Amino acid sequence: MKRLELFANRICFKFFNYLIIDLFYDRAFNKKIYLIMRLTVFLILIGIFQASAAAFSLPSDFDIDVKDKMVKDVLTEIQENTDYRFFYSDNMIDLDQRITIQARNANIETVMLDLADKSGLSYKIMEDNLIVISPAKEIVAITVTGTVISSTDQAAIPGVNVLIKGTNVGTITDVNGKYVLEIEGDNSILVFSYVGYLSEEVEVGDQSVINVALAESIEALQEIIVTGLSIERDKESLGYSVSQLPGEEVNQVKADNFASALSGKVAGLQVTESSTGVGGSTRIILRGITSISGNNRPLFVIDGVPMLSGYNEENDADKDGGDALGDINPEDIESVSVLKGAGAAAVYGSRAANGVILITTKKGAMKKGVEVSFNSTYLRDNPLVLPDLQNVYGQGGLRGRYPITNPNNTVLDHPSIWSYGPKMDSSTVIGWTGEDMTYASPENQFEYYYRTGQSFINNLSVELGSDNSSLRVSLTDQHTSGISPNNNLSRQTFSARGFTKQNIFELDAKVTYIHHNVENRPLLRENGGNAPLSLSILPRNISAQSLEENTTDEFGNERTWLIDETFGNPYWMLQNQGNYDIKNRYQTSFSLKTDITKGLYLLLRSGLDQATVEDKNWVNKGTKTSSNGRGNYSHSISTRAEWNSDFLLSYSNNAGQFSYGVSLGGNYRVDTYSKIDQWGSGYQIPGYYNISNLSEYYTNEYSSRYEVGSLYALGNVSYGDALYLDLTYRSDWSSSLSLENNQFNYYSVNLSWLFTNTFTLPDFFSSGKLRGSIAQTGNDTGPYRLENVYNVIQSPLPYSMVSIPGELKTFDLLPEINDTWELGTDLAFLKNRLLFNFTYYYSLAKNQIMSVPIPTSTSYSSKVLNSGELQNDGIEMQLDAVIINRPSGFTWDAMLIYTQNNTLVKSIHPDLNSIILNSAWQASIQAIPGEEYGLIYGYDWKRDVNGNRLIDSKGWPIQGDSIVSHGSINPDFTFGFRNSFSYKGFTLSFLIDGTMGAKIYSWGKTYKMLWGTDAETLEGREEWFETHDDNGFPIPGVEPGGYIFEGVMEDSGEPNTIPIEDPAYRGYLPYKDQVITESVLDASSIRIREAVLSYTFPSKLVSKWKMTNLTLALTGRNLYFFYKPADHIDPEAGYSSGNTGNGIEQSTLPSTRSIGFNLRVSF
C-alpha cells in the first residue's frame, strides 16, 4: 500500500522520471500493473531514453555552476548532469527559493550538503542514486534498510514481517533477509516477526540501517503440527497431546539408532538403548506397556506410509539383530511428530494402541535454484562403565588355596576356577597353560579386549527447485566399528523425493534404498561367545593376553582355562565364531492430491516397505561350547514387505463463526513374509563356512500373508477460533481373525478450548488452552493364530515324522482393545517466552491377546487366548522457557520434561496366577494380577518381622520361604532437561536425562560374586587369611575371621558375629539358595545424554566463500553420570529391546561414551 501511495505522488510530480526509475529499480512492483504500464509507457519512453542517454554516462564527480536559481531548477540541473534522481513533494517544500551553488569536480555529498545548508532543506541519499528531499524541520519520511538474521545460525531469514508498530504499514524481507521500508514520522518502532522466532521490537530513532538477529522461539501454540494421516493442523485446534521435534533434534548428535536420539526429548516416551553392539536395536515405549506379551512399540509412519518396525525383526536368541528404526536416516528427517494419546492415533485403528510416531522427510523447496548440502560426522566410542573387579586374590576354590599342582591337569572345573584363591604375591605358579606363570594381577582384561569404536558418517544432499516443482536427492554413507573387536557396520542410504504441483494436481513420489552390512554382532546372554561374560569371570591372575596367545590346542581345537563349557576363550571366538547380516530395504511411496473444488481435495497414496535380510552365523569345529565341539552354522534369507494403499477425500469450509471439515478415507494393507533357512553342524573341513561343508544339515521355509482393510471418517468443527471438536471413526477388517470376529471399530472424540480467545486475560498470559480426548484403539494379532497345524520333521531317519506344535490356537480371537482418555492444558506466558503443558492420561487395554502358558500336564505349553487387562495412567509435563534473549544475540533456552507412568496388571487369564515375562537364572519378571507390570521376582533371604536377615548357627543366611518381589523394572519417573545457549553463531546445548526408581536384575553380578572376581567379594577376605593356615584350616587358638553376613541369629535374635568358614561362601551361598537380592540393582541414573558445541559462521563470511551455511560442531553422547547407584553397569545395558529386556543385565557389552565432530556445509 505504501508503494501505491508513493506511486501516486510520483505520477503527479515526476512522471517521466519515475517511469525510468521504476523500470530499473522497482522490480518488486505489482506484476499486473507493472505489465500494463510497461506496455503503455514503452513507446513514450523511447524518446526520453534517447534524450537522457548521455546523462547516464556521467562520472559521479561533476561540475556545477548555478547562480540564484530556484531550488527546483538546481535539482533538475543536477539530475540532468548526473545519474542521481530526486524525490520530493513540492507542496511541502519551498522549491522556489533561490540559491547559488558553485563547485568543480564535486561529489554529490558535497553539493547536497551545500544545497541543504543554503536552502534549509534536508536530504537523504538512498541506494540506486535516489535522493530524497524533505523540509528540514518537519517530520521526515525516512527510509530504513537492514538485514534480518537468525541468532542461532546467523543465517538470513527471508519472509520476516517488518511492521511499524501500531500501523498496518510494513514489508517483508527478501530472499537475502533484506528489507527497505519508508517510515513517516519519528519515534516509530519496528516490529520484526516470523513464525518460529521470537518477535523483536526496535526503536528507529535516527537509524537508517537496522539489522536484527531474531532468536528462535520455542514451540509456540500456533505451530503447525503433522497429525494422523499426515494431515497438518494448527496445534491449538488439537484436543490431544502431540509433540513435534524438528529434524535437527535427531540428526545433530548422532546415535547409533535413530530412535535413541529421541531419548529425553518427548514427555511420555521411554527410550532405552541396548548395548548390544553396533546396529543394535532400541527399546521404545510410549505411555507405558499396553500389551502384556505382544508388541509394544509405537507404529512408525513415514510420510503417511506405515513402516515395518517390529522389534528385532532379524533377531535370534543370541544376538541383537537390530530393528527397523536403525534404518531411518536422520539426515532425511524434516520433523518427527509423536502422537502419544489414543485420540491422536485412533485414526490408525488396530495398529494404534502403542501410539504413533510420524516422520516427515525433507523435500526440496519450491524455488528456483540448486542447493547442495554436505554433512560429515566423525565419532569415537569408548566404554562408559566397566565392571569393578578385585585385584588382590587369584584363582582358587575353597580353603583359599591355589588349585593347580599338576602340569598335566591345569584345565579345571568348579570351584577351582573361581577367584577365591590366595593373595596374588607375584610368586611363580603353574599357570593354566601348564607353564610357569607369575601369580599377579595383569592389566584390566576389558581394556585389553575392547578397542575404540569409530564412526564416519557422510551425507550429501542436493535440492533442485523451480516455481512449482522440487527434487531432493540424498546419499548417506556410514562406517562404524564397534568397541567389540570385530563388530562393524556399513550402511548406505539413498533417498530421492520429487514433488510437483501442476494445475490442481500435486504429485509426490519418493524412493529410499537402504543397504547395510553388519559384521559380528556380539553374542549375548549365557553363551560361550559372549566375551564380556567370559572376561568378567576370568580368574584375576590370568591375563587376557595369555588367552589371546593360547587360543588353540594341539588338535586344533579351542583352548580354554576351564572345563565348564558355558564359557569360551574370547580370542578363539574372534577367529572362529562370527556372523554377518546384510539388509536391503526399499521404501517407496507415491501420492497424488487433487484439489477438486475450493475446500475439497482427494488424496490417493500407495507405499511399499520391503526389507530383505541375509543372515549368516557360524561357529567353527573345535569350539568347545558349540554342539559338542562339532560347530554349527546357519544361513537364512528372509523378506518382509508391507504394502499400504489409501485414499482420503477431504472437505473443509467456513460458515460464519464456524469452520468445519469432513474427511473420508480408506486403507488396504498387505503384509507378507517369507524366509528360507538352512542350518547344520559338523564341519568336514574346519574353517570353511558353507552349508556344503556340513555333515548334518537342515532347511526350512516359512511364509505368511496378512491383509487388513480399513475405512475411516474424520470430522472437525471449530467455533470462533476458540472451540475445536474433532471426531474420528475407523473400521478394520482383518484376515487374521475369524470371519465372525474380523470387523472392529475404533473412535475418538477430542475437544480443545482456547480460552484466551474467549476471555480477555492479563497481558502476561499469551494464550491458554484446555483439551480433552476420549478414544479407543486396538492391537490386532498376527496371521495363523486361529487353527492348529502339524509340522513335518526333516530327518535322516527312515520314518516320516510329523510334529504337533506346543502352542494351541483359538478360533474366536478378538483384537486387543485399548480404551483411553486424557485431559491437558497448554499455557503460554510473557509473549510465548514461557510455555507449559500438562497432560494426564488413563488407558485400559482389554482382551489382551497372548500365548498364555498352560500347565505342562495338558501336554501343551501355551494357548493363544484373549485374556487380561492392563491399566496405564500417568502424567506428562513440559516447560519451555526463553530465559535470556538479548538483542545482542545472546539467548538461553531451557526445556524440562517430566514423565510418570504406572502400569498395573488388572487381570490375566483366570486359570493363571502369573505370567512369566522374562527370566534369567532364578530371577523372573512377572505379570501378577493386582500388581505393577514388570516386577522382578525371586527368592530373598529369610527375614524377621523387622526385615533383618536371619542367620543360622553356621553364620549362613537362610533362603526365604517363597519367591517375592524385588521391585519394578519400570521407573517411577523420568525427566529430560535441556539447556541451550547461543551467542553470535556459537551454540552450546546439553541434555540431561534421568530415569529414577527402576530396578534391574544383574545376572552378571551374580556371576562375578560366585566367581569371586567382584570387588565386593574383598570384604572379610583379609581377616580370613590372617586367621587361617596355608591349608585353609583355622589356626588353633585364633578366633577365625572372615566375612560376616549382616543379620540376626535365627535362635537368639542377636546380631550375627559368626564369619563364614570359607571366603567363597560369600558368592556361593546366594547362588546355592537362589537368592537374587544382592543382584537386584537400582537402575536409576541421571546423565548428560547429549551435548553440542557448535559454531555457525556468519552469513557474510560464508557468502564470500560461495556458501549459504557453514557449521562446525563438537558433539557428545552419554558423557557423564551425575547419579548412578548401580556399580559395574550402565543400567541401560540390557540385552534386548523387548518388553522387559531393560530389566535384566547379562554381562553384555558396556554402553559407550561417544564424542565427535560434525561439519555442515550448504551451497
Place this chain on the structure above:
Amino acid sequence: MMQILKKQKMKKLTSVVIAFVFVFGMNACDDRFEEVNTNPNGISDVDPAHLFATGARASFRSGVTGYDYKITSQMAHFYVGVFVERFIDQYQQDLSGGSYEDLYNAVYRDLIRYYNEILLLTGPGMEKEHPMQYAVADVMAVLSFAKLTDAFGDIPYFNGGLGNIGDLSPVYDSQRDIYVDMIERLGNDIEALKQADGTVGLIGQDPIYYDDPDLWIRFANSLRFRLAMRMRHVEPGIAGETITKCLSEPLLTTNLHNAIQIGVDGDNSQLFSPWYNSYSYYNFRISDRVVTQLSTTNDPRLSIYATPISDGTYKGFVNGLVEEVFAEAIDMEHSYPGEYLVGRGAPTYLMTAAEIAFLQAECALFGLGGSDANAHYRNGIELTMRRVGVDEDSITTFMATETATLSGTQEEQFEQICTQLWLAFAPNISEAYSMMRRTGYPSIPDRDGVITDPGDTEGELPSRLVYPLSEKLRNGDNVQVAIDNLNGGDELKTRVWWDVRR
C-alpha cells in the same frame, strides 16, 4: 460450462471413490481373508502312524535324557555330577534350572501329546479308527505315564495331556488308580494286538518293533509284568493275579526282543545316542559305587561302564560329597562313564529281556509263579553281558564266580538279584532307581553330614521328585490336592504309594 465440467468431474471422482470402497467391500473379502489366513507352513491332515514315529523316537530320546541321565543316574548312584547337576546329587530340593521339571515336560509334551493325539484320532468310532495303531500308542502312553507316576506319585492321568480338547487345568489322579487302570489298559491292548494285522499297522513308521504285533504283545505283557511287580508289596491281590496272567503270555526272552534304539556313531546328531547329545563334557564321573561293585566282583563290565584314568586303573567319584571334600576331589583324576553308556553309538532301551529274567527270578524266589530262581538269575546276567558287549570268555569266567549264583537267605538272594538288575538297567537308569526304592537294594546308606551332604532329606535317599514349579504356578489348585494326599508333603523324601518295602 466450467460448472458443468466440474460437476462431471465430481461425479467421476465420486464413482471412483465408491468403486474404491467397493473393492474394500468387506463381505467380498471374507473368502479371500479365509484363504489368506490358511497357514501354508504346516499340514492339517495327518496319518497317525507319522505321529507315532515322532512319539516313539522321543520315548528313546528327549523322554529319557533329563530324568534318566541327570537325575536317576545320580539317585541310583551310577554317576556323580560335578557341575550344576551336582545339586541333584546333594539331595537338594530346589534346583537351579528346575531339572525336576524335565521329566514332566518330556513325558507330557514329547510323548503323551503324540500318543493321546493318536488315541483321539484312531479310537473306536473316530475319524481314523485303527485298532493296531490305537493299541500300540496306548502301550506307549502307559509306559510314559508309568515313568512319570513312579517319579512323582499322583499325576494328571485320566485328564492329563488333553489340552487340545480344552482341559487346561487337569486334575490329579491317585497313583493306585493309575496303576490299576494301566494294567487294565495293557490287558486290552494285548487282546487287540492279538487281532492285529501287522502289514497294515504302522506302515513302516514303527521305530521300536517294525510293525510286528507279536513283539508288541511281548512288550506290552512285559510292561504289565514290570508294573505288577512294582505294586506287589502294596496291592498284592491285583498284582498276584496280573503276574500269573503275565507269566502265561509271551514275554521278552531274548536280546532280540529288547526295545532298543542304537545310536549311530556317524556325524548326525539326530542319530547319536541321546546320552551323547546331552552329555556335557566333563559334567559327570562314574560313581564309586559302580566301580567298587564291579571291581570287587571282577566283573568284566568295569572296562565297559567306566574309562580308566591315566595310570590305567579305575577310580569312581563318591556321591554327595560336602563342599570342602568335593573341592579337593575335583582337582584329582576320576573315571568318566564309559563309551557304552555315553558315547555317540550308545544304545537306549525301553525294556530288556534281562530285566524280565531278573523279575522272573524274583517271582520264583518269592513263590509268585515259575520256578528255578537261580536259572533266571544267571540268564539275566548272561543276557546283560552279551547285550553290553562282554566277550564270551569273560562271560564264562564270570559265570563261574560266586557272584553269578544265588546263595544265602531269601533276602540275601533277593539282594543279589536286585544288584545284578541294577547293573543291567544301565544306561536307562531310571528303572534302577525305581527298583531301589521298591526293594531297598542296592541299599544306599544315609549321608553323614561330614563327608557326604545330607541335603534336604536328612541324608536319606530321595524317594520322589517334587512337583514342578510351573505346575504349581499354572495348575495350583489341582496340584495342591495332590500334595495334600501325599503322606509327607511335596518333599523329596516323601514316599510314593508303592514304596513300602524299605
